[in-house]
Amino acid sequence: MKKEPGKTVNLAFVGLGKRGLSLLNLVLVAMDDIKVTALCDVYQDRTDRAADLVEEKTKERPFTTLDYKELLDRKDIDAVIVPSSWETHFDICLDFMKAGKYVASEVGGANSVEQCWDLVKTYEKTGTPAMILENCCYGKTELTVLNMIKQGVFGELIHAQGGYQHDLRTEVATGVEKRHYRLDNYKHRNGDLYPTHELGPIAKWLSVNRGNRMTYLCSMASKTAGITDWIRKNRGPDYDNANFKFALGDVVTTMIKCAHGETILLVHDTSLPRPYSRGNRLQGTNAIWMEDKWAFCIDGVSPVNKWGEYRWESFDDYYEKYEHPLWTWYRQRGLIGGHDGMDYLTLRAFLEAVKNGTDTPIDAYDMATWMSITCLSEQSVAMGGHPVPIPDFTNGRWMHREPAIPGRYCLDEICGPEYFEI
Amino acid sequence: MKKEPGKTVNLAFVGLGKRGLSLLNLVLVAMDDIKVTALCDVYQDRTDRAADLVEEKTKERPFTTLDYKELLDRKDIDAVIVPSSWETHFDICLDFMKAGKYVASEVGGANSVEQCWDLVKTYEKTGTPAMILENCCYGKTELTVLNMIKQGVFGELIHAQGGYQHDLRTEVATGVEKRHYRLDNYKHRNGDLYPTHELGPIAKWLSVNRGNRMTYLCSMASKTAGITDWIRKNRGPDYDNANFKFALGDVVTTMIKCAHGETILLVHDTSLPRPYSRGNRLQGTNAIWMEDKWAFCIDGVSPVNKWGEYRWESFDDYYEKYEHPLWTWYRQRGLIGGHDGMDYLTLRAFLEAVKNGTDTPIDAYDMATWMSITCLSEQSVAMGGHPVPIPDFTNGRWMHREPAIPGRYCLDEICGPEYFEI
DSSP: OOOOTTOOEEEEEEOOSHHHHHHHHHHHHHOTTEEEEEEEOSSHHHHHHHHHHHHHHHSOOOEEESOGGGGTTOTTOSEEEEOOOGGGHHHHHHHHHHTTOEEEEOSOOOSOHHHHHHHHHHHHHHOOOEEEOOGGGGOHHHHHHHHHHHTTTTOSEEEEEEEEEOOOHHHHHTTTTTTOTHHHHHHHOOSOSOOHHHHHHHHHHTTBTTTBOEEEEEEEEOOOOHHHHHHHHHTOTTSTTTTOOOOSOSEEEEEEEETTSOEEEEEEEOSSOOOOBOOOEEEESSEEEETTTTEEEETTTSOBOTTSOBOOEESHHHHHHTOOHHHHHHHHHOOOSSGGGHHHHHHHHHHHHHHHTOOOSSOHHHHHHHHHHHHHHHHHHHTTTOOEEOOOTTTTGGGTSOOOSSOEEEOHHHHSSOEEEO | OOOOTTOOEEEEEEOOSHHHHHHHHHHHHHOTTEEEEEEEOSSHHHHHHHHHHHHHHHSOOOEEESOGGGGTTOTTOSEEEEOOOGGGHHHHHHHHHHTTOEEEEOSOOOSOHHHHHHHHHHHHHHOOOEEEOOGGGGOHHHHHHHHHHHTTTTOSEEEEEEEEEOOOHHHHHTTTTTTOTHHHHHHHOOSOSOOHHHHHHHHHHTTBTTTBOEEEEEEEEOOOOHHHHHHHHHTOTTSTTTTOOOOSOSEEEEEEEETTSOEEEEEEEOSSOOOOBOOOEEEESSEEEETTTTEEEETTTSOBOTTSOBOOEESHHHHHHTOOHHHHHHHHHOOOSSGGGHHHHHHHHHHHHHHHTOOOSSOHHHHHHHHHHHHHHHHHHHTTTOOEEOOOTTTTGGGTSOOOSSOEEEOHHHHSSOEEEO
């Protein structure tokens, strides 16, 4: 699997909806050392459009197929990006791992604990690395906070919060006409369907799977009303699913306990009107940070009011002072691509691992652990908030694994022979 | 029990620490129609100081005692304010109710579900009204939001959040020298010790006990580190409790489900450095409000960004537009007393009930229900987040009780013969 540095990586995509196309574009525009050799989706118009795009940029038309299994044995594929529907992530990734090809899954949650175990066992048996492309781990804000933690600013960590809080009513409600995989999940499942945007960074902050682990969770779902309300208001009573009783609660709250006593609070909130927010919050014995308020308070330093009680400070000064070295470098060279530049860093972290034949910075254990929260949350909701244990997918290795947060990231190819510990 | 309007109310205080003294002062400064006839505390220096204060203002020295039972049969007491330690609230209130005297307890949580039932049964048997002095129900912000709900701005209500988030490290850590009752609770109990400042207003928003009710909860507590950390940093290793292992987790999170599917999230966070915040948030099918960010978003009205996603608006304009009528009146006449004026409204709501011989706007059922959350939360934490049922203290009456939110409040004495539905 080890690639010579500098050599081109042959890359395939399985899943070419909106997200897949966006990642493909990023590769085509910004990565000369990556060659897109194969494209797959279940819809031919998508593979056609994507192949056109590649051909337009590179003058070479990649292989296309509607069946990803046709890619498994191809010699011109080193690694595969999997931005397919949520429920297909595991099957596709596992098949490629067995075929010896690095895989990077887009984010989402698991449907069963068993498929998370299958991922880990396949990884252990084949030695083929996998990665979940959790771009928020590479967000500037999330990495700044990670840097502050490492420098001791928060003291002992106690509690973290976050959420996927995104008004997706249009996307879900129009899911039939837009062929969006979210729709079926919202119709039939009730739990935190999409936890990793906030949980990934939090897991890295709290050293989950590297000296710490999540032990159990409790989830609660509110009533469901938002999607139906949107359909009736915007499309009328005869539109798709206008009379379907959606299973997913509009707001799903999940509490998680860690082995070292920290608590994590997650909120899934995508069926009601609201601005986008990951709503992060972190508290330690020495400081508190709130993303929504963009505010910070540090013991013994922040100003006090007339009663001697702390007042919030703007996070701006700290944001500048504690910028992560990776971001300082990245900002100076100019950001690339979508989602404020973090997509590029994430995809590049995966591709650097492929090029260097190393493991991924967000590995199969992380992927299994983070994605398992979805089905565990469903179980807890189904049992009225009953606590559900979170498996130790490392089988004890978490106690000894090196605290690489979120892993050793080689930037050889893009900024000279420097290594950043991110 | 019915008092003639305009007649003076004879009032006693049991509990004259910082809070009791503050309420006593409010009565002395702002209420000509209330006569303070008796004072009680377990510490004589407190009763002496309070009696001096009354004598200085009124030229009459009230009766004082260290044993509240000496007050039970006195004819010169119509009503009693009980700002005593948390664990004595119920015993004192029940004894006065049996003696036919209106009681108003300061806020806090229950130690057992049984004492909540005792309160309700005593109320039903004696007919003597009780009230929990939850001043946040009368906060300007909370009443503005209530007014918005009543005017349909939020649409169907789905989810509410709030917290008691207050850096009390100094108060708790110096509890021995300051004789503060919080200390023992923090040393020995683990749960949401103080839920009503956020839960009271939320319960009124969601019509709890008047067409809705809370059915069960799950609680999770983080590790405990904050108080000990403060003691060691600020008082050194030989100070009181420097080596005591405090039971209370630094951050306690509680999820509550309502009969009509709404969820409530509570956070108790008082052992770490932070600015004060009740962190309220309310979401419906039509709008979301966030107190910490002082932001609002309403479907079809708020501005959108270039991707068509909502942007936050400042809450300022809505805050002015939807001011509650009670607050319009109160603001125009000039606010009185502490906590941004809400203490006065709360205490006055109780005293108006006494004067008119009516029930209290936050009654024995509300008091039992809200205070029960503390011991139920302890049970859930002790069982690793296991769901715990919340009793129906109304025994079914909640389905039919008039939706007075938070009750009919007579302002005859202070602003003419008008009644405000608040």
